[in-house]
Amino acid sequence: MVFTPGPSDPFIEFMRPPPDETPAQATARMKRELDAQRRSDAIDESIKRERDQAKKDKNVIKVLLLGQSESGKSTTLKNFRMRYSRDDWEKERNGWRAVVQLNIVRSITTILSVMESELNGDSSAQSDEEEATLVQPDESNDTRFTERHQLLMIRLAPLRGVEAELKRRLGAGSEPVHPTLHMSATPFEAENDAVVSNLRRASPEFAVRSWRDVLDPEGRPLHTENTPADLDSVSDIIAGCKDDMKALWDDRCVRAALRRRKLRLPDSAGFFLNDLDRIASRDYVVSDNDIVRARLRTVGIQEHRLRFRHGPFDNPKEKARKLAGNGGYSTWEAAVLLFRAAWLPFFDNVNVIIFLSPVSVFDQRLEEDPRVNRLEDSIILWTSICQSKLLAKTQLILFLNKCDLLRRKLKRGVQVKAFLPSYGNRPNDVIPVVKCATFILACFTILWAD
Known part of the structure; x- marks a missing residue:
């Protein structure tokens, strides 16, 4: 049965245009009605999407x-994705090449900065923490830097430019992270000037908002098979510095300086620096273990x-x-x-x-x-x-x-x-x-x- 409103229906009377409506007023009224209908349709569509999403979320x-x-957290997530999202994992594999290279280069440039401070006579420690787990003690008492160390610093200087280039490549969705009390979720005491001052002096760490922004910014990995490794200037420089990086990492004087500075390198640093023969090469292929070990700080x-x-x-x-x-x-x-x-x-x-x-x-x-x-x-x-x-x-x-x-x-x-x-x-x-x-x-x- 179809309901037909009568001539005295109040809704019909409410919607009826005024008898003295001018053409301009009629045009404005119809525009308002059209806008209202569009808003109503948008609300209905939003409700429908939420209803459909709720059905999907049941699973x-x-x-x-x-x-x-x-x-x-990131390592745990990587293991989940490696086990249960293998297709996406493989698609992103080549994109991690630049991340692993940045991990290596950043560790080396950090060590170079420590050596510069030592040579300049700066005796201030860089961290209040215990020495790095990865920096093992040695029996040598000769911890003086020589001309050989200065030559190593000169030969490894191009890595600072490589670090900047890698950060530029990974720049999509990236931002520097400065340590701050407000980043913590625990209820700490009120800030004091000394702590705030130390935090402001701390160097920012390179970070990204999401892996997706870095590994696949435009639907493709950063380093693909269409870009041969031998044409990659970054890989060329890293491969050329391989022997010098190994000499730096294995040097007893350098290890002693890191211990004096109480410098705590990331946990992954030793894993990569101990495997430079494989990683610091022009034909380097990222392994599953490399992806799990690679550090790429995320925020949010x-x-x-x-x-x-x-x-x-x-x-x-x-x-x-x-x-x-x-x-x-x-x-x-x-x-x-x-x-x-x-x-x-x-x-x-x-x-x-x-x-x-x-x-x-x-x-x-x-x-x-x-x-x-x-x-x-x-x-x-x-x-x-x-x-x-x-x-x-x-x-x-x-x-x-x-x-x-x-x-x-x-x-x-x-x-x-x-x-x-x-x-x-x-x-x-x-x-x-x-x-x-x-x-x-x-x-x-x-x-x-x-």
């Missing part, structure tokens, strides 16, 4: 990777969607239901996000949180705030997660990672109790990794239980 498991800077929130087929999130009951509508196999998507606890209120529908706490940082302090121990910061973050009512029904997974670095550090004789008084007189040498990691795990478990 999405949202996983959050949480942790402080350099806790291993990232979202990566991974598709699991018969993967780790399969549920037998859910799997049967999925088989009916997905072509014979169950498909799950995991929206993986990397962020700090400051954004917790925006993610109240998260399914799983993977919290990463490096156990090797018990003797280090935050770059954002040198007053705060890094392990203490992880414990504070973990406490805030456990106490969040928004995450009461969320599955929590705790990763105590970087045990290999902890093993090296304890092997050098670093005393845990010197930095964690609560560790007491527990052995520092009998199965040190297991005992120390177990103690740290107990601290986290108590907080979770409370």
Whole structure:
């Protein structure tokens, strides 16, 4: 049955044009009605998209990777993508070449800066942290720089230009990151002038907002097969400096200078610098391990969607239901996000949180705030997660990672109790990794239980 409004219908009367309407007024009225209709259609379309997205999200498991800077979030995500998003992984492989090269060049130029400071008589240390895990002590007492070292510095000087060129290549979506108290998510005390002054003097670290902006800025990798390696000036310079870089990295005087400066190079530096014969070549091909080890600092929130087929999130009951509508196999998507606890209120529908706490940082302090121990910061973050009512029904997974670095550090004789008084007189040498990691795990478990 079709409803036909009567002549006295109030809606018809309301919509009827005024009897004395002029042509100009009629044109303006029709334009307003057209604009209103367009807005209404846009709202309807937005509602439809949200409804369709909600249907898709029924099969999405949202996983959050949480942790402080350099806790291993990006490495964990890379392993997920390498295992479950292999096609995208292969497409991006060549794009990581410039990132690995930047890791090597930046480590070398950092060492060169230390040597310049030593030669200029600058005795100020660059870091309050323990010496780098990668810089092992030697037995030599001869730590004086000679003409040979000055010649090495001259021969490696072109790498500073290479560093600038690599940053330019990776420039899409990049920005310098200056350490700042506001970058931290933990409730620190009020800022004091000394700390703020030190932070402002700190050199910025090259960072990007997203891997996608760097690895595939225009739908293609930065370094493709259409650009032969022998025509790449950056690769030529790096290959030409290979022997000098090896000599610099293996030099005892240089190692001694790094220890005096208490310089902590990134964990990946030793991996790449110890493999220069392979990496510093014109025909270098990026390996899976290179991608996992490569450091490319990211800022802000990232979202990566991974598709699991018969993967780790399969549920037998859910799997049967999925088989009916997905072509014979169950498909799950995991929206993986990397962020700090400051954004917790925006993610109240998260399914799983993977919290990463490096156990090797018990003797280090935050770059954002040198007053705060890094392990203490992880414990504070973990406490805030456990106490969040928004995450009461969320599955929590705790990763105590970087045990290999902890093993090296304890092997050098670093005393845990010197930095964690609560560790007491527990052995520092009998199965040190297991005992120390177990103690740290107990601290986290108590907080979770409370």
